[in-house]
Amino acid sequence: MKVDVESLIENYFEGVSYDEMFQDNRGVKDTWKNLYETLKSLGTEELISRQKEIDWNLAENGITYNVYNDPNGLNRPWSLNLVPFIMHKNEWNKVEKGLQQRATLLDLVVKDIYGDRQLLKKGIIPHEVVFGHRGFLRQCDGIEINTHKYLSVYAADLSRGPDGRMWVVNDRAQAPSGMGYSLENRTIAGRVLPNIYRNIHVNGQDQFFNDFNKLLVNAAPANKTNPTVVVLTPGPHNETYFEHAYLASYYGFPLVRGSDLVVRDGKLWMKSLKALKQVDVVYRRVDDVFVDPLELREDSYLGVAGLLDVVRRKNVSILNPIGVGIIENSGLIPFMPAIAKYFLGEKLILPQIATWWCGQKKELDHVLSDISKLVIKRIDKSNRESIVFTEFLNEKELEALKDKIKSRPHLYVAQEKIKFSTVPNLVKGKLEPRNMVCRAFTIAKDKGYTVMSGGLVRVSSTKENVRVSNQRGGTSKDFCIIDESSIKGKVPRVGNTNTTVVAAGLNDLPSLTAENLYWAGRYIGRALVTSRHLRMVLNQMVNNEEVINLDQNTKLSILLRSVTQLTNTYPGFVGDEKEPAVSNLKDELISVIVDQDKVGSLAHTLSMFSNSYYSIRNLWSTDMWRVFDSIHQIWDPIINEDIKLLSYKKLIKVLDKLITRLIAFMGLIEESILVDQGLLLYFIGLNLERVILNVSNFQSMLTVVTEDYIEYEILEAMLHSHESLNIYRYSYRSYININSVISLILLDTKYARSLTYLVRRLKKDIAHLPHSKVKGALQDYEKPIFEAFSKLRLASVTDLVDVSEENRYLRYKLNKLLTELNVLLYATSKAISDTYFNHVDDQSQLSRQKFS
Structure with missing residues (x-):
């Protein structure tokens, strides 16, 4: 359905002084005519539909922007408006030259400030502008670097000024963000609006990202072949963490945090499961003062102690080098014309505020x-x-x-104070003006700089808001350069002359990534076992809602106590010397499910799983994100609901959906990474947690001797929560009895859910860890699991079900075996962590330095 002009731009011009699309007489500017006509031809309903499709793609791909202290949660979905910002190639050529000039100029400024300081000596820049700026780091004075440019990556915030030209608003050099978001914006917009992009002849960005890959690889000291390049991130709580993970995944570089790296013998090393691996290039997304707690901010947990010393020795290249924050300095702006004249003998091409x-x-x-x-x-x-x-x-x-x-x-x-130009935003099927800022990206190439065709545009959240900020709810736009002569087709992503194809393995896996894989396995295993057990108990409670006291029902007493023992949410239904068992059964049971502050609860487990997932999201596939997101769509409403409104039946339905998605997530993990690339750690964590929880379950439900009819119901409930009831019936075709149950779920060597089978699988996987391959005696983490497997293989059903004359209410030998297994399993867990996941200790400086 087409739409008339008045409907599309109704009330658009109120309060607008200079607009990118429209002229003062409300006519459409030549560059925008093609786009505007296309938007009109689509019609209101289709425009709204396409915007919804963009929003859906963003959510499906898990594109987020972290907003600090956001009541709606840390990971806010990224926002992309359907209407791109466009600029003709003829105008862009002038902007491009201005950006190249400015990058060249700022590169010379940084070199001079940390070198001869001629700008200060000749009085071109006042001393206070440099030495009074927190970005000037005396520790970086005189440092020589490996790259021919000091400023390898530069971003400028641009906006159109009152003279109609693009003005520089800010310079960004420490860890400029937005390249990854720009790439994803273009990918999604091009997918949803293919006809529009073809009609307006949009230039591609592929060559720029190829050049960026080359820049990182070629930055290695001494042109090293097959250099190790890492992306250094502050972690999953950083506002642009999605982009860190996205770029690491896009280029195939390890995503590391400070604790993944260590300095030894004047070199930088990445801690992997197998050994230390020397790092040659660091693409950092951590601000200057946080990168080295030994020489800079000693309270930083984001950097690597001794990193500056490695830089001084020229044993590592850091892009951008530490200390470039000095040029993010608004005090330099008044002196930039004089700086340009001194260094280049030129006037500034791009105007400034x-x-x-x-x-x-x-x-x-x-x-x-x-x-x-x-x-x-x-x-x-x-x-x-x-x-x-x-x-x-x-x-x-x-x-x-x-x-x-x-x-x-x-x-x-x-x-x-300047009122910059506005750009049209699609809002509820109509165009509304929004204040905008463009971020353009420039990288060093050969002897000069290359500029991304386009970039990232951010617009204000409302028509009245003059501030443009993602933290304040702003949205983004694709930034397109229009060129009728542009060549269609994508530029293939290419490798580099000093790299060869080498399959990644455990030695390429950062230790923190390995630990998060291990714990992701443990948490998802814990979530699944706990969910199934809680679902079984809830079903039993539905059938016994009249019970208000544990003493009234032996079966429920055993089942509810097993919940506390499984989740370790003591005193719970068990009680202790200081505090008796709870009297309100429903409140306690529901809190074990939905209370995120209760350590051991299902909600707490899922929260910890989410943290592990976000920390290694660069490893996961898009399908995994979709399943992960669907888990949150199911779970988040429940944990935020008034506990008084939750019923057993409602929780059962939620657990049904949750279990299905957890199983789907587990299935997709094996499609994302290879065993030698970290999947081994996930399997070890998953099976170790399943074994530990099964031991706890068996001990709380199978060791107690009760009347026959109660025992039957307990065994049936156990098999149901263990997802083994159908297998049992098919295998034994008999009345459920303790002997057969123990044979199946404890000792069967061929049943994939049995304790013996899982322990054997665990023993086998642990034997593939790097240190296990050392010839000779078993490693410390191998010994307890080997002993656990031996005890299971030596056990007999007859002995385990035996009840002594002294204690007719406890299967003593079964309880003893399970207790011993529990000790051995926790010993295995501790030994694995001690061997592979001990990260660097805290650092402290001998002399204190103050950084704001």
């Missing part, structure tokens, strides 16, 4: 006299909350701000 540095008397007086018309910033890169829009301050607040500036004027700049 008019900026006054308050460290000079004339400029300070101007700022103080006209402060109500300006925007005040610190020269440091700081949170957006510290940017002061003075038009919103009252007289008292203005005076307080003046005093603050006068006390330390060299730390502040004032900038002209």
Whole structure:
């Protein structure tokens, strides 16, 4: 259905001063005509449908942006608006040259500041602008690097100024984000809007990402063949963690955190399961002061102690080098024209916002006299909350701000308040104007710089909002360069001359990734076993809702106590010397399911599983994300619901769906990675947890001797929660009895769910760990599992079911065996962790340094 113009742009021009798509007379600009006509031809319903399809793709692919202290959760879905921002190639060529000039210039500035400092000696930059900036790191002074460019990756925030040209708003160099989001935006938009992108002749970005791959590989010291390149991330709670994992997965580089790396003998090493592996190139997404707790911020857990020393020895290349944060300095802006003239003998191609540095008397007086018309910033890169829009301050607040500036004027700049251009956003089937900022990306190549065709556009959350921020709910757009002469087709991703194809293995697996794989296996195993057991108990409770006291029903007493023993949520239904067993059975049972703060509860287990999953999401397939997301769609409403409104039947339905998706997730894991790439760790964690929990279950339900009819019901419930009831009936075709149950689920060597089978599988998998292959005696982690398997193989059903005359209510030998197995299994767990997952100890500096 087509839509008339008035409907599409109704109320669009209210309060708009300069718009990217429309002229002052409301006519459409030439560059945008093709896109605008295409949007009109699609019609309102189709536009809304396409936007929903984009939103669905973002959610299905698990594209997130972490928002700190968000009441809706840490991982907010990424937002992409259907209408792209477009620029013609003719205009973009000028912007591209300006970006290349600016990157070249800032590269020279960084080299000079940490080198000869001619800019300071000649008075081109005041000393206070450099030494008063928190980004200047004295520890980096005089450091030589391996790459021919100091600034290898540079991003600039651009917006169109009142003169119609693109202006530089911010410089980003420490760990500029957005490349991965830009790539994913283009992928999804191109998939949902293929005809639109073909009609408007959008330039591709593939060559840029090929060049970035080459940049990282070729940065290795001494042009090393097959260098080890890693992506250093602060971790899953960082706002752009999705992008870190996405780029690591896209290029096939290990995603590491500081605890995965260690310095030895003046070199940087990655800790893997097999051995230390030397790291040659680090693409860092950690800010400068956090990368080395030995020389910089000692309270940082994000970096590697001694990393700066390795850089000084030129044994590793870090992109971008530590210390480049000095150019994220608004105090440099007033002096950039003079810097360009000094270094290049040129004028700046890209204009900047008019900026006054308050460290000079004339400029300070101007700022103080006209402060109500300006925007005040610190020269440091700081949170957006510290940017002061003075038009919103009252007289008292203005005076307080003046005093603050006068006390330390060299730390502040004032900038002209400019109303930048707006760009159309599709909102409920209509176009609305939004303030925008474009982020363009530049990387070093050969002797110059290459610029991504397009980039990432962010727009404000509402028409009235002048601030553009993802943390404040802004949305993104694809940034497209239009070129009618562009060649169609994708540029294939290519390798590099100094790399050869080498299959990754355990030696390429960072130790923290290995640990998260191991614990992902344990948590998903725990979630599945716990869910099945709780579902069985809930079904029993539905049939016995009149029971309000454990003493009234022996069977329920055993089953509910088994819940506490399985989940370790003591005192629970068991009680102890200090606190008796709970009296409100329903409240306790539901809390064991949905209370995230109760350690051992199902909700807590799923939360821990989510943490492990996010930490290694670069390893998982898109299908796994979809299943993982469906788990949360089922589970999140339940844990946020009033506990008084939850019934047994409702929880049973939720557990049914949860169990199905957990099983689906487990099945997909084997399709994502190879055994030697980490799947082995997942299997060990999964089976170890299943064995530990099964031992706990068997001990709480099979060792107690009761009346025959109660024992029958307990055994039936046990087989049901163990998913073995049908197998039992098919195999034995007899009345359920303790002998046959023990034979099947404890001692059967061919039944995949039996304890003996799982322990043997565990023993076999553990034998494939790197240290297990050393000839000679068994490793410490192999001995207890070997002993556990031996005890099971030597056990006999007759002995285990025997009841002594002294204690007719306990199967003593069965209880003794299960207790011994429990000890051996925990010994195995501890030994594996001690051998493979002990990370670096805390570091402390001999002399304290203060970093804001």
